[in-house]
Amino acid sequence: MNVSPLGLAASSLPCTMPAQRCRVSSGQLLSACRLAWERGGALVALWASDERDLGRGFAVRVLLRDGDGLTLLEHTLPDEGARYPDLSPIFPAANRMQRSAFDLVGAVCDAEDQRPWTWQAAWPIDRFPLRRDFEVSPAWAPGQEDYPFVRVAGDGVHEIAVGPVHAGTIEPGHFRFQVVGEKVLRLEERLGYAHKGIEKRFESLSLVDGYRLAGRISGDSTVAYACAYAQAVESIAACAAPPRAAWLRALCLERERIASHLGDLGYVGNDGGFAFGLSQFSRLREDVLRLNDRAFGHRLLMDVVVPGGIARDLCAEDAALMREQCASLEREIAVLRDIYDEHAGLQDRFRGCGQVTRELAMKLGLTGLAARASGLPDDLRCDFARTPYDALGVRRVTHTDGDVAARVSVRFDETFESLRLVRAMLAAMPDGDIATELPQTPASRLAIGCAEGWRGPIFIALESGHDGSIRRCHPHDPSWQNWPVIEHAVIGNIVPDFPLINKSFNLSYSGHDL
Amino acid sequence: MLHILHQIAKTGIKSETAPTADEDMVVVARLQKTILRTLGRALTIRHIDAGSCNGCELEIQALTNPYYNLEGIGIRFVASPRHADMLLVTGPVSKHMAIALQRTYDATPEPKLVVAVGDCGCTGGIFGQSYASLGGVASVIPVDVAIPGCPPAPRALLQGILAAISAYAPPVAPAVDRAPVEPTLRPSDGPDAP
Numbered sequence: 244m245n246v247s248p249l250g251l252a253a254s255s256l257p258c259t260m261p262a263q264r265c266r267v268s269s270g271q272l273l274s275a276c277r278l279a280w281e282r283g284g285a286l287v288a289l290w291a292s293d294e295r296d297l298g299r300g301f302a303v304r305v306l307l308r309d310g311d312g313l314t315l316l317e318h319t320l321p322d323e324g325a326r327y328p329d330l331s332p333i334f335p336a337a338n339r340m341q342r343s344a345f346d347l348v349g350a351v352c353d354a355e356d357q358r359p360w361t362w363q364a365a366w367p368i369d370r371f372p373l374r375r376d377f378e379v380s381p382a383w384a385p386g387q388e389d390y391p392f393v394r395v396a397g398d399g400v401h402e403i404a405v406g407p408v409h410a411g412t413i414e415p416g417h418f419r420f421q422v423v424g425e426k427v428l429r430l431e432e433r434l435g436y437a438h439k440g441i442e443k444r445f446e447s448l449s450l451v452d453g454y455r456l457a458g459r460i461s462g463d464s465t466v467a468y469a470c471a472y473a474q475a476v477e478s479i480a481a482c483a484a485p486p487r488a489a490w491l492r493a494l495c496l497e498r499e500r501i502a503s504h505l506g507d508l509g510y511v512g513n514d515g516g517f518a519f520g521l522s523q524f525s526r527l528r529e530d531v532l533r534l535n536d537r538a539f540g541h542r543l544l545m546d547v548v549v550p551g552g553i554a555r556d557l558c559a560e561d562a563a564l565m566r567e568q569c570a571s572l573e574r575e576i577a578v579l580r581d582i583y584d585e586h587a588g589l590q591d592r593f594r595g596c597g598q599v600t601r602e603l604a605m606k607l608g609l610t611g612l613a614a615r616a617s618g619l620p621d622d623l624r625c626d627f628a629r630t631p632y633d634a635l636g637v638r639r640v641t642h643t644d645g646d647v648a649a650r651v652s653v654r655f656d657e658t659f660e661s662l663r664l665v666r667a668m669l670a671a672m673p674d675g676d677i678a679t680e681l682p683q684t685p686a687s688r689l690a691i692g693c694a695e696g697w698r699g700p701i702f703i704a705l706e707s708g709h710d711g712s713i714r715r716c717h718p719h720d721p722s723w724q725n726w727p728v729i730e731h732a733v734i735g736n737i738v739p740d741f742p743l744i745n746k747s748f749n750l751s752y753s754g755h756d757l
Numbered sequence: 758m759l760h761i762l763h764q765i766a767k768t769g770i771k772s773e774t775a776p777t778a779d780e781d782m783v784v785v786a787r788l789q790k791t792i793l794r795t796l797g798r799a800l801t802i803r804h805i806d807a808g809s810c811n812g813c814e815l816e817i818q819a820l821t822n823p824y825y826n827l828e829g830i831g832i833r834f835v836a837s838p839r840h841a842d843m844l845l846v847t848g849p850v851s852k853h854m855a856i857a858l859q860r861t862y863d864a865t866p867e868p869k870l871v872v873a874v875g876d877c878g879c880t881g882g883i884f885g886q887s888y889a890s891l892g893g894v895a896s897v898i899p900v901d902v903a904i905p906g907c908p909p910a911p912r913a914l915l916q917g918i919l920a921a922i923s924a925y926a927p928p929v930a931p932a933v934d935r936a937p938v939e940p941t942l943r944p945s946d947g948p949d950a951p
Contacts (some may be wrong), residue, residue: 298864365852365889372888378890385855406858412817413847415854436853437808440889455881462908506818519761524824526771532819542910543812561827582760753810756851 244284244307244314247293249274253314255685257478257690260627261312264689267729269328272305276333284309285608285704286334288719289341291350294319302351303327306719307689312627313691315541320350329354336608336724347442361435362757364388372568373441395421395428403738407436411742414752417516418741425737430730437547437756445716450684450705451550457703458545460718461754466492466499467696468703468718468754469548471585475705476550480684485676489630494668495544495553497661500697501572502531502543504654504661507562507749510581511651514743515592523579527572535569537561552678562669569662580655591649597732597744600645607728611699611721613748616653617645623695635667650747657697684711698751720754770931774790774824778923779916782902784895800832800922803841803865807858807894808851808884810888812908815844819911831916843870843921846898848878850891862898870921872902874914877902 246253246265247281267275276286283342287306294302306313311757318327329352330337341352342360362368364386371377381402392406394402400423413512415436421429441460458465470492479482483490505528512520512523532542538561539547539554547554583589592651599609604617614621624637640656642649684707692703699721708714733744820827827833835841838861842946850858862871873894876882881892896902904917 377888383852384886385852385891387856407854408805408838408861412806412834414806414811414814415808415857415933432865434855437806437851438853438889439808439849439851439884441884442889443887443889459810459812459883459907462810463815465812506815519765521821522823523768525766525819526824529819529822529824543815543906543908545812554898578760578764582764585760649794675890751811752806753808756853 244275244279244309244311244316246275246278247615249278251275252702256312257481257688258693259474259478259629260693261622262691263313264315264317266314267318268369269318271543272316273314273328273330273333275304276307276330277312277577279314280333281310281557282700284314285364285610286330286336286724287313288702288704288717288723289330289337289344290342290704290717290719291344291348291373292706292715293348293371296375301348302324303344304704304717305330305348306704310626312747315691322349323349325354326351328352334529334608335606336727339727340723349370349374358391359388362388362440363435363438367632372440385498390418390433392431392433393429397423398732399423400428411665416752420741421541422738425494425739427733427738427741428738430733430741432726432730433624434726434752435756439519441718441757442716449711450479450707450713451711452680453705453716455546457718458548460753460757461720462543462545463503463751464499464696464698464701464720464754465543465545466495466548467694467701469546470694471692471703471718472705473550473692473703474686474694475537475547475690475703476681477495479705479707480681482551482679482682484552485672485679486630487556488677488679489503490559490668491553492548492678493558494557494665494672495539495547495697496537496694497664497668499544500661501658501665502528502535504658505531505576507746508579508583508651508654508658510749511593511647512589512710512745513666514746515589517589520579520583522590527575530568531572534561534564538565540611549678551681552676554678556677559671562672566666566669569666573659573662576655576658583651590648592740592743593651594646596647596740597729597736597747598644598646599728599732601643603731604645604728608724608726609728611695612653612657612697612726613650613728615640616642616649618643621700623693623700631668631671634671635664637664647743647747659692660709686710687714696721699725718754718757720751722750722752722755725750726755768823771823772829773824775825775830775838775919776916778919779913780920782904782917782920784900784903791819793835796818800843800918801835801841802832802845802918803835803838803861804845805846805847805858806855806863807846807854807878807897808890809849809875809877809889813847814880816908816914817847817874820914822835825911825915827915837866841865841869843872843918844898845872845874845918846878846894847874848892849881849884849886850893850897852891855891857896857899860898871898871922872904872917873900874904874917875909876905876907882907895939
C-alpha cells in the first residue's frame with residue numbers, strides 16, 4: 244500500500260512477502276485503515292505489546308494486507324490511560340482482536356464493546372498476562388464469568404446453549420443460539436476455552452527452539468505454523484533455507500492440505516447424514532498420514548520444519564511411494580466426488596446452506612479457503628509466490644456460491660491441485676542441503692513469517708530479544724477473521740444444519756484462543 | 758446407489774487386528790474388574806478437549822476410521838458424559854476448561870475410567886503450567902491411564918484404552934455377570950494420585 248498520500252514514511256519489514264512498517268498517530272492509524280479498505284485491503288492482525296521497559300509505553304500493531312503486500316502500522320500508547328481508536332467500524336474483525344489485546348496487555352481501545360474476549364476469570368481482570376511485570380499468584384483459581392450474551396426476546400423465542408464440551412471429538416467453545424422453532428435468529432460465539440498462554444510461553448523459549456511450540460499452536464496446521472515461524476526466524480537472522488528445504492517444506496504443506504481436506508470432506512459428508520463418505524475419506528486420510536510417518540517420522544508432520552531448513556530428507560524410495568499415492572488418490576477421489584455430486588440427499592443438505600455472499604465476505608474480512616468459496620480469490624501461494632510455488636504456478640481455486648456446497652467443491656478442487664503440485668515437486672525437486680546453520684540473531688528485530696495453510700493465511704509476528712531469545716511472538720490464525728462470519732452464515736438456517744455449516748468452515752479454536 | 762455399492766465392494770475390509778493392551782500406561786488400577794463386570798465387553802467413551810492443540814483430537818478421530826475400526830471391538834464414542842464409561846481427556850487443562858472438565862467428570866456415572874491423552878494430558882507437555890494452564894489432567898481429576906505421545910498414534914491410543922479395561926482383569930471376562938457396583942469406588946483418589 245502506498246502510504247505517502249497520508250504523509251507517512253515507511254521502512255522495510257523483514258518478511259518473505261513484500262512488507263513495510265510505519266509509525267502512526269491515532270489519526271493516521273484510522274486514515275491508513277480507511278485508505279486500505281477503500282483499496283480492497285484487509286485487516287490481517289491486531290496485537291499489543293508492553294514496551295514500557297523501552298520507554299515507549301504500550302505498542303499497538305495493526306497488520307494490513309493488500310495487493311502490494313503487508314503494511315504494519317505501529318501506534319504507541321504512552322501510558323495506561325491512553326486509548327487507540329476503534330477500528331471495527333472499518334474492519335469488523337478488529338472487534339475481538341481489540342478486546343483480546345486489552346485482556347492480555349491492557350491496551351485500551353476507544354470502542355463501545357468493552358466486553359472481555361480472551362479473559363474468563365482465571366486471573367484478576369486488572370492484571371495483564373503479557374505485561375513484563377506480570378506475576379502469577381497461586382491463589383488464582385479458575386473462575387466463572389457472567390458473560391453478557393445478547394438475547395433476543397419475543398413470542399416463542401428460546402435459547403440453546405452448546406459447549407464448551409461438545410458432542411463430537413472436537414475442540415472446546417461455546418455457542419449460544421437464539422431460536423424460534425428450529426430457525427436460528429442469532430448465534431453468538433464465546434471462545435477462549437483453549438487459552439493456554441501460548442504467547443507468554445514463547446517468551447520463555449529461544450528463537451531456535453520456538454518452532455516446537457509454533458507447531459503446536461493448532462495441531463491441524465502444524466506445517467503451516469512451523470513454516471511461518473521458521474521464515475520469521477530466518478528473516479530476523481537474514482538468512483534463507485536451502486532450495487531443497489524450501490521445496491520439501493512446500494511438499495509437507497501440500498500434504499498437510501491434502502490430509503486435512505480429506506478429513507473435512509469425510510466429516511462434512513457424515514454431518515450431512517452420509518456415513519459412507521466418512522469411512523471412505525478417513526481411510527484415504529489415514530493412507531496419507533501413514534506415508535507421512537514413514538517418510539518424515541511423524542504422521543501430522545510435527546517438528547519436521549525447523550528454522551534453517553527441514554529436519555529430515557526425503558529418500559528416493561519414499562518419493563516413489565508418494566508419486567504412487569498421488570495417482571491412487573486422484574483416482575479414488577474422482578470416484579468419491581462423483582458419488583457426492585450425484586447424491587441428491589447430500590446435495591440437498593449442502594446447497595444454499597450456510598451461505599456467505601461475496602459482499603458479506605468482503606465486508607467482514609473473510610479469508611482463506613472459506614473466502615475463496617465466496618468468490619474472494621486471495622491465496623498467498625499465488626499472490627506472493629515464492630520458491631517453489633513461483634516455479635510451479637498454483638492454479639487458484641474459487642467458487643461463487645459461498646454455501647456448504649461451495650466450500651466442499653473448493654476442497655475437492657484444492658485437493659486435486661495439491662496432488663498435482665506434490666507430483667510436480669517430486670519431479671523437479673533440487674538436490675542439495677536440507678538445512679543451513681543459523682547465524683547469530685540480532686536483538687530487537689521484528690519480522691513477519693507467513694504461509695498459506697489449508698484453512699487460510701497464517702502469520703507469525705516475531706520479535707527477537709537478547710542472546711537469541713524471543714521478546715514477543717504473536718501468531719495469527721485465519722480463524723480470527725472467519726469465526727465471526729459463521730455467526731452470520733447460520734442466520735435463517737435451522738439448528739440441525741449448524742454442525743454441517745461449522746464443519747464446512749472447520750475453524751481452529753486453539754489457534755484462535757492461544 | 759450402484760456407485761456406492763461398487764466402491765464399498767472395491768474397498769473391501771480394511772480393518773486391522775487391534776493391538777494388545779499396554780499395561781505400562783496404567784497409572785492406577787482399581788476399577789477394572791468392576792468395570793468389566795458391569796460392562797461386559799462394550800465400552801462407551803466421552804472425549805473432552807481440555808485445552809489441547811487439536812493434534813490429539815485428529816488421532817482420536819482416526820480411531821474410528823476403517824483401519825482401526827474402534828466400533829468393531831465394541832468401543833464407541835458417545836455424545837454425553839452421562840452415557841460414558843470412560844473419559845478420554847486431552848490437555849493441557851486450560852484454566853478456562855477446568856470447571857467444565859470437573860463438571861463433565863461429575864456428570865459421568867460410576868464406575869468410570871479416566872484416560873489422559875498425549876504429553877500435554879500426561880504432564881502439561883510443552884505448555885506446562887502457567888497463568889492459563891494447569892498442566893496434566895491429573896491436576897483436576899483422577900487419572901487411571903496415561904497415554905504419552907505428541908500426539909499418540911492411533912495404535913498407542915488403542916493400547917492405552919485397552920489397558921484401562923483389560924489390565925488386571927480375569928483371563929476370561931464374564932460377559933453377562935451384572936453384579937451390583939459398590940457405591941464408593943474412589944476413597945483414596947485425589948488430585949495427587951500418581
